[in-house]
Amino acid sequence: xxxxxxxxxxxxxxxxxxxxxxxxxxxxxxxxxxxxxxxxxxxxxxxxxxxxxxxxxxxxxxxxxxxxxxxxxxxxxxxxxxxxxxxxxxxxxxxxxxxxxxxxxxxxxxxxxxxxxxxxxxxxxxxxxxxxxxxxxxxxxxxxxxxxxxxxxxxxxxxxxxxxxxxxxxxxxxxxxxxxxxxxxxxxxxxxxxxxxxxxxxxxxxxxxxxxxxxxxxxxxxxxxxxxxxxxxxxxxxxxxxxxxxxxxxxxxxxxxxxxxxxxxxxxxxxxxxxxxxxxxxxxxxxxxxxxxxxxxxxxxxxxxxxxxxxxxxxxxxxxxxxxxxxxxxxxxxxxxxxxxxxxxxxxxxxxxxxxxxxxxxxxxxxxxxxxxxxxxxxxxxxxxxxxxxxxxxxxxxxxxxxxxxxxxxxxxxxxxxxxxxxxxxxxxxxxxxxxxxxxxxxxxxxxxxxxxxxxxxxxxxxxxxxxxxxxxxxxxxxxxxxxxxxxxxxxxxxxxxxxxxxxxxxxxxxxxxxxxxxxxxxxxxxxxxxxxxxxxxxxxxxxxxxxxxxxxxxxxxxxxxxxxxxxxxxxxxxxxxxxxxxxxxxxxxxxxxxxxxxxxxxxxxxxxxxxxxxxxxx
Numbered sequence: 001x002x003x004x005x006x007x008x009x010x011x012x013x014x015x016x017x018x019x020x021x022x023x024x025x026x027x028x029x030x031x032x033x034x035x036x037x038x039x040x041x042x043x044x045x046x047x048x049x050x051x052x053x054x055x056x057x058x059x060x061x062x063x064x065x066x067x068x069x070x071x072x073x074x075x076x077x078x079x080x081x082x083x084x085x086x087x088x089x090x091x092x093x094x095x096x097x098x099x100x101x102x103x104x105x106x107x108x109x110x111x112x113x114x115x116x117x118x119x120x121x122x123x124x125x126x127x128x129x130x131x132x133x134x135x136x137x138x139x140x141x142x143x144x145x146x147x148x149x150x151x152x153x154x155x156x157x158x159x160x161x162x163x164x165x166x167x168x169x170x171x172x173x174x175x176x177x178x179x180x181x182x183x184x185x186x187x188x189x190x191x192x193x194x195x196x197x198x199x200x201x202x203x204x205x206x207x208x209x210x211x212x213x214x215x216x217x218x219x220x221x222x223x224x225x226x227x228x229x230x231x232x233x234x235x236x237x238x239x240x241x242x243x244x245x246x247x248x249x250x251x252x253x254x255x256x257x258x259x260x261x262x263x264x265x266x267x268x269x270x271x272x273x274x275x276x277x278x279x280x281x282x283x284x285x286x287x288x289x290x291x292x293x294x295x296x297x298x299x300x301x302x303x304x305x306x307x308x309x310x311x312x313x314x315x316x317x318x319x320x321x322x323x324x325x326x327x328x329x330x331x332x333x334x335x336x337x338x339x340x341x342x343x344x345x346x347x348x349x350x351x352x353x354x355x356x357x358x359x360x361x362x363x364x365x366x367x368x369x370x371x372x373x374x375x376x377x378x379x380x381x382x383x384x385x386x387x388x389x390x391x392x393x394x395x396x397x398x399x400x401x402x403x404x405x406x407x408x409x410x411x412x413x414x415x416x417x418x419x420x421x422x423x424x425x426x427x428x429x430x431x432x433x434x435x436x437x438x439x440x441x442x443x444x445x446x447x448x449x450x451x452x453x454x455x456x457x458x459x460x461x462x463x464x465x466x467x468x469x470x471x472x473x474x475x476x477x478x479x480x481x482x483x484x485x486x487x488x489x490x491x492x493x494x495x496x497x498x499x500x501x502x503x504x505x506x507x508x509x510x511x512x513x514x515x516x517x518x519x520x521x522x523x524x525x526x527x528x529x530x531x532x533x534x535x536x537x538x539x540x541x542x543x544x545x546x547x548x549x550x551x552x553x554x555x556x557x558x559x560x561x562x563x564x565x566x567x568x569x570x571x572x573x574x575x576x577x578x579x580x581x582x583x584x585x586x587x588x589x590x591x592x593x594x595x596x597x598x599x600x601x602x603x604x605x606x607x608x609x610x611x612x613x614x615x616x617x618x619x
Contacts, residue, residue: 068117075110082107172217173575176283179292180222186260187286189215189227190238192251198231203273204253210275211255218282225286242267244447257285264289264327271530271569280575288327293572295349297323297563298333303364303400304357306391306542308332316354318550322560328567335364344371346382349570350563353400354391355542360399368403372534373517384531387566389559391542394460394488406518408470409511409538410463413486416507416540417493420481423455427491430456430541432476432509439475439512442565443558451561452554458488459541461507468523470515474508475537482507509540510558530569537562 068075082103089100115122172180191211199205215227232239232251239251242265258265266285271277287293299308299316308320308330320330333351335342340363344351351371360368370377374385390404394415401411416430423429432454435444444451454476461484464472482505483493493502515534516524544555587595 065117068113072114072118075114079107079110079114082110172221172279175573175575176218176279177221179283179286179573180218180225182292183222183224183286183290184292185262185290186224186226187289188258188260189218189225189282189285190242190256190258191215191227191229192232192239192254192256193229194231194233194252207253207270207273207275211278214278214282215255244449246441246445246448250441250448255282255285257282257289259289259291262289262291264291267568269569277531277571277575280571280573281569283575284570284572287572291327294327294329295567295570295572296329296331296345296347297350297352297567298331298345298348300335300351300353300356301332302335302337302339303353303360303397304355306354306546311547313546313548315547316545318547318556319354319545319559322550322556323563326560326564328563335367337361339363341377342367343377344368344386346376348386349567350387350389352389352391352563354545355393356397356400357395359397360403365399365403369406369518372407372515372536374532374534383571385534387535387570388537389562389566390536390538391545392460392462392538392540393542394458396460404536404538405465407513407515407534407536408465408467408472408519409513409536410465411538411540412461412463412484412507414484414503415458415460415488416478416482416505416509417485417491417502418478418482418505419493420479426457428458430459430478430509432456432459432478434477434479434506436473436475436477439473440565442568443475443561446557446561446564451557454555454558455544455549455553456509456539456541456555457543457549459509459539459544461505461509462511462538462540463508464511464513465519467519469517469519469521470513472514473512475510475512477506477508480504480506510537512537535566537566 084107086100086103086105086107089096089103093100193199193208193211196205196208199208212229218225219227230238239246242256243251253270255268256265257268266288268281268285271281288295299305299320301307306314306316306319308316309332311317323330328349333344333348337358340361342364344367348371351368367377368386368388371382371386372388374382376382390400390409392400392411394413396411404411415428417427418430421431421433423431435451464474466472483495483502484505484507485491485493485502495501495504513536515536516528516532539559543549544553545559550556
């Protein structure tokens with residue numbers, strides 16, 4: 001029996017030591033050396049007995065368990081670091097995901113070993129009151145995190161936008177939603193804009209943001225609609241796909257809407273500086289690109305005009321085929337000479353009058369005036385003012401000359417004899433080579449390439465009247481060695497006969513006139529909207545588009561480009577532009593201080609009161 005005086009200081013009696021070796025002090029644990037020594041001491045004398053006692057299997061693991069128990073803290077810390085770094089690598093560095101999983105496995109093994117060695121302590125910790133509270137907290141935190149993750153996944157997959165403005169500034173019209181919901185093929189819009197960092201103009205940056213926001217709204221409404229933003233300087237190959245060799249400097253602030261299956265595309269340009277009709281134009285381009293609806297071009301008939309169904313040499317069947325190939329719907333607008341109640345259809349994007357030979361009745365003239373002025377016979381307004389192409393001749397009826405004179409366009413009675421530019425052997429056939437550099441590139445250089453020479457047999461000259469109601473532009477001109485000859489049987493110009501000499505050029509066989517109203521009308525008090533301006537292009541010849549001449553030179557391209565240009569911004573739908581309502585919040589000094597300090601102190605004060613209430617209840 002060992003007395004208390006024989007024990008070392010701090011040493012407990014053998015019968016009071018914990019039975020579990022892991023709960024003993026480090027100094028009291030049995031090391032391999034002491035275990036061997038104790039085994040020799042406790043081994044009976046040789047020969048005393050033949051019985052050999054077997055050791056339990058756990059004794060083989062006790063050294064490793066002792067080592068783990070001695071370094072439990074560092075191992076736990078290393079395991080936590082391994083788990084955290086592994087999760088970070090797996091989540092954010094996809095190229096090192098394998099190493100992240102290995103890091104997670106190592107951390108989990110380290111924590112598992114420490115937990116296995118100290119299993120009773122871990123179990124006691126979780127079964128204690130503090131452990132249960134902690135475990136419940138972990139469950140609640142995990143559940144809350146899971147709910148947040150699920151909510152975010154659901155919200156990302158099912159995005160929903162809400163317009164809280166009073167005037168629905170950022171909402172699409174019902175007509176737009178119907179078009180997007182009924183798309184039959186995938187549609188992609190390509191917006192050609194420079195990067196926002198490279199945009200120096202604040203107005204351009206604002207318009208760019210408006211276009212992108214509208215396209216984003218279209219994209220969110222239909223899975224079949226997508227868009228992309230292309231810098232024309234950085235990706236010229238995309239520009240060439242739609243515009244050929246056209247310089248990238250001219251491809252700015254343009255949106256191309258393309259049907260991905262049909263390959264049709266429509267080019268959208270802003271109708272005004274503020275993009276007030278952006279949504280309407282995008283819907284129209286979408287309808288055109290998908291073939292859901294087509295813009296209609298009407299050829300006036302009933303006054304001896306060219307027939308779009310006639311396949312003979314003087315017919316216009318080739319013109320009709322060319323327009324239909326450009327995805328237009330071409331129809332005849334038949335007005336008989338005896339018909340009085342006539343009206344241009346409301347869906348007419350363009351009216352073409354090709355080489356009339358009989359007079360224009362007064363009722364028909366009034367109907368065409370109303371069309372160009374944007375009104376109906378009953379006084380209601382059309383969606384837009386009219387667009388028209390007139391193909392004149394040297395012998396065009398006087399009634400048609402008078403009609404166009406009212407719109408500032410003067411058609412001559414002679415034909416142009418261009419000594420410096422005419423077809424060899426055909427002196428009356430004008431070779432048109434010179435185009436105005438200020439003319440719209442969509443007409444003269446639609447693909448960045450100059451038009452071929454245009455051959456116009458017996459073309460007449462077009463003069464323009466100048467006033468504050470119209471903007472006139474000559475699209476093409478003859479050479480300086482051109483003359484206007486009134487005698488159709490004479491080809492040699494008279495140059496040295498004084499007043500009897502033929503008028504010398506240059507002359508203009510193709511012109512464009514944008515008008516607010518007829519000559520003599522009252523000018524408007526404010527700048528009109530683009531849709532309130534009529535647009536007319538007049539050619540001094542109609543023979544160059546006949547079936548026999550359609551494929552000779554660039555005459556067909558000149559006409560088709562002009563039609564595309566005039567019809568380009570015509571809208572198939574009418575969507576009221578969004579009106580921005582500015583609502584100012586006016587406060588005096590006292591009200592401003594109240595709002596400011598309330599926003600600073602109200603919520604913190606409310607939380608403090610709630611905390612005090614909870615403390616009072618649980619004290």
